[in-house]
Amino acid sequence: MKKRIKAVIRGIVQGVGFRPFIYRLANSYHLAGHVSNTSAGVELEVEGEDEDIRAFLKAISVEKPPLALITSINTETIPLQHEKDFFILSSQTNLQRQTLISPDICICNDCLKEMFDTKDRRYLYPFINCTNCGPRYTIIDDIPYDRINTSMRKFKMCPECEREYNDPNNRRFHAEPNACETCGPRLFLYNEKRNLIDKHPIRETIRLLEKGYIVAIKGLGGFHLAVDASNEKAVKRLRKRKHREEKPLAIMSKDLEKVKSYAVLSSEEISLLTSPQRPIVIVPRNPSHSIAPSIAPDTNDVGVLLPYTPLHYLLMKGNFPALVMTSGNLSEEPICIDNDEAFNRLKHIADYFLVHNRDILQRSDDSVGKVVNGKFRLIRRSRGYVPLPIFLEHSFSTILACGAEEKNTVCLLKENQAFLSQHIGDLENLETLSFFEHVICHLKRILEIEPRIIAYDLHPEYLSTKWAKEIKGVKLIGIQHHHAHIMSCLAENRDIFSPVIGLALDGTGYGTDGHLWGGEILLVKGKEFQRIAHLSYYPLPGGNKAIKEPWRMAISYLYPVFGEEIFKLSLNLNEAIPKKHIQWIYQMIKNNINCPLSSGLGRLFDAVSALLGIKLEIAYSAQAAILLETVREDTKDSYLFNLNTS
Template sequence: MTSWHIHIKGRVQGVGFRPFIYRIATENQLKGTVANTTDGVHIKLNSLNGEWKQFVKRIRREAPSLSIIENISIEKISNKKFPDFRIIHSSKDQPADLLITPDFAICKTCSAEIRSENDSRHRYAFNTCTYCGPRYSIIKALPYDRENTSMDDFKMCPNCETEYKNPVNRRFYSQTNSCPKCGIDLSLFVSGKKVEGTTQYDLINKTAQLIRTGGIVAVKGIGGYLLMADAYNQRAIDELRNRKKRPYKPFALMYPEKALLQKHVSAEVSDRDWYAPEAPIILYELNPIGKNTLAIESIAPGLDSIGVMPPYAPLFILLLDILQKPLVATSGNLTGSPIIYDDALAMEELSKISDAILLNDREIVLPQDDSVIRYSQKYHQKILLRRSRGLAPTIYKSPVPKNYRSNTVAFGASLKSAFAIWDGRHTYCSQFLGNTSHLLSQQNFEHTYNHLSALLSISPDKIGVDLHPDYFTTHFGEQIAERNGSQPVRIQHHKAHFAAVMAENDLLDQQDPVLGVVFDGTGYGDDGQIWGGEFFVYRDGEFERYWHLPYYSNLGSDRMAKINLLPALSLFHQFDNRGLLINELEALPKQIYQKQLIQPKIKTSSAGRLFDAVAYLADLNHENTFEGQAAMYLERAATKGQHANITRLKSQGPEEHYYQMLTHIWQMYKEKPTANQIALQFHYHLADLIYLLSEKTGIDKVAFSGGVFQNGLLVDLIKDRFSKKLNLYWHKELSPNDENIAYGQLAIISRNLNG
């Protein structure tokens, strides 16, 4: 007989790993122990004739679907005879060395149970098992055990306890286990008054009635409160827009069934997307039936696509099963502020927006919005737009080199904030934390950082911040560095973007040069100007700013990102002999801006503002009420343009092409073809510009980052233009927008690059 110690690292807690180990060990008549510790799962066992080899093979082959095995190490230990196979309770004796698990959507078995009359969990709104349910949003400390989560408030009834202790049960060691007898309670408040219900389901029924009759209800979900209303009821949605003071930004929808969604959208809704444990919001183009059935002008004004998620928690399934129609399901917050997750705050703030509030008494520790993804139409390329519930904080691809050990944190940018932590073993990227120019978002950023860094017991040796001197996140990083008596590393915004996409694609430590195309709205440049249309070459560990969109005056500074006439004026006044644009201004701003056009105070190379300017000339959008609004309308219009009528410029190089592009767009503006055609023509010109630039460098690896590449049509046109000649690299686990900055900062700091 020999004794062995098998140590498994990765995402192995909160995913049914110990029950799985117990099951295959007992099936093979192996004796030993399995334990969860802060550095993964440890198995010790006796092996008579080398059965341990077969055992390890089965672990690799049959591991639970939600688990991720990063590493299995096996060592022979001094002989110890075990009487049976046993699960040992967790111990917290070392710093955490395992991947924290995100929240998972309800699994198919749990969904079936709440719909089955004979099941003891029939209509139970908080049904979970080891394969599904909340994790990251309820965890207070590691390891992931019940007493370290907000489930600690609920004592299991004898039945639940029996399941919990039964090694062959699906709920064996399920830390979120509960049932109607011992579990989480709902309470419903209508106009501030508590409504009594005979059962939990009775309250859900009453909630459904409120929504059916045009009411708006705030429902406490997994990552926070969602505001819900009937997606067929235009008046209800308009009322929600009114109360939320959110005139245009699209609302997400939740559909009861995949089949109903399929009736409303043109692309195929795959099982893989609909039943994904991450359950993100996915963008779909509506078909004519969808357009006629939904109140689309209120759900997504000016657009004809919708963002849809499945009912990912049992409460949502029960509610939507009653209603049998899609609901608006948007983060319960005040516009610009983070999602509300605290019950007292919800009662105070959301009662102003909603007619009723459906609470439950399970505490949410870490708030998260819903994640958002889309696919490009032609090449079906997946583009992450927001990384949050279901995805955060896990990131599989680490941006730091193998031998790097210093604890490092990076604080990202400002508008779409997120931070990243390297704890010497794993990388974590926080969920999307909103626009940190708002005070409540700043508090939430701080709360999330304090929580996650405490969970990982990390105190940083190195700290990365953006080069921008006035970002909240820059100051936050400076304060933490000061506490440690150190200085933060300041990293240029677009180099961080470029480093992020290179790190995701293993391009930082290889020999070939890489061309980086980084297009976004704004970022502080090395020269103090506002960058945003950048071409870098990365070679031998050095970044070179190879070319950028020619500078133009940053008219009206921050107002330039809102009022689209300003970038239009700044970019096109050189062609505007008759003063068509400048004459749209009132006398006083006209004077100021005329001066700024001749003598720019600050200059910009922003690609984002170029989109805004073209959207203005195409008469698609005059004012951005939310970030990316003009770009969204421009892309939507372009998808309706005629590809056969596109003009291709015959320019020698990028400079000439850029000038000809502006000339052509101006000419179209004056000749007034359809907005769709201007929009599509612009997308073509831009893809051609990128191609010409890459030809000029002769570099055959091209990587793309920045918010502009959330544009699916542009991604498709670039792929068309480059055909298969070059290697193109895109973000994979991260969004191209500023959420990836912190990750890129980690990549740069850990290599000591000249960021």
């Protein structure tokens, strides 16, 4: 018996080869009808024998394209139209946008093979892509995901590319970034004075990197600053110019064999490094490594990643074990994405600039993670993962959560989907605040969300809090920092209503008593929480200055126990810090001058690190604790202590 059904498929179903997949599948089951992209996802109508339609619908979920993610398939029976063929229709824009946008995906094996095939027309073309790989989120301005709504709209396809684009049996059918050397984006190499280098851009860039020069390279979600990772002198020069004296630098190698020459990899880490997301993975360093010592000073780990764009693979033909690939910015500023912006902001850092003429519309730093107890833990969720949502157990009103100050991200909630933004950074300057505002506007547009509620951190001095409080016509809700931490853990596990005892251990978060929290045990019941225990309060002499100079916290922890006897103790800091400075801090604590109270576990780590002489002043966030952890890993010594449980 013949019938006709209409189906709406939601999820990541645009920009991943879904329509040609449906086209081929429908033809294989001898079904007529059509398929199109809409703001709701993919809509299709098919008619044919009832058993063929049932088999077709089952095959959609089983045989879907590798990058597709189906969240729902809704079907209904409609009248027959007695069609004979199956068609792919132009995209439609409906009232409500419910489709999910694919993250940027690393180059696939098929494209990689073609790029190094001397007989292929895209031989060595640095922007090769297909429906299974390439840029997505970073080039999107709006949805549906069609070329006109991306930064590829200014590149008119040549006849050969257009033929591929319109052929449902081709791997590049409706691949929106589809291009070649004839019609697509191109590379250009400039020196720091913005003079064009009239040589082959990739070969010349490799030569410059081998000679120790710093090159700003425009990538997928922004610029990288690259230098030979085995050249200690060059790495130190990059650190000095970027004002990043000690924070570890990420490095990229050609393949796993190169990585294994300087790092120890587990099977889980190998799986992550070779995944389509291609994050930076923090791994143990091999003691007999060949990379520059200043890549990750005083730590046992190194952040590594494999190439994820065609350009990366071409550059990795150079004679170096790895390249430093650190974000193209001055410390604490957003990553550069525009060519003019890069020339202006990076001219005192980079010696040369390898740029291209495909605009990056959305900044997206590399994601960072680490395997802990056999499980991958994301430290920075950005390229490769954004804008995939976290699916919640229940549906909610439309909400914008503005995030805190350090390592800011925002979140937009729509029904049962929580859309986390890419990494924004520390909200401490105008440039990052502008990026914060851009991300909110862009996500609101592509997700068609107009928040009815805006949630903000209780800290009155955070820029995200001040921004939220200026918004009119919406309900504003202040959220305690550590309550939010525990609720986010519950949300990740899709259970936000069960009562839990939660531990929230960090450096700083504004408490309901006006003090700084950070060593908290909370009884949480949804929107309510009770603080049932916490670490003791200790003063932060000088406020934020005590965070940047952990030796101050050492004095703070010693003061209640030893008082004036501090000056008689045999301590590393008594030798390293001038006595009058210690006396000043002692007097500040004694007289409660600019000494806000903190229960943060991070401050305890700082104090111990300083007392052991590991780090008295830090160059980046949490450095004292990170180096303390490194020392712990290197020692087997221990001591006995009593635990009072009364």
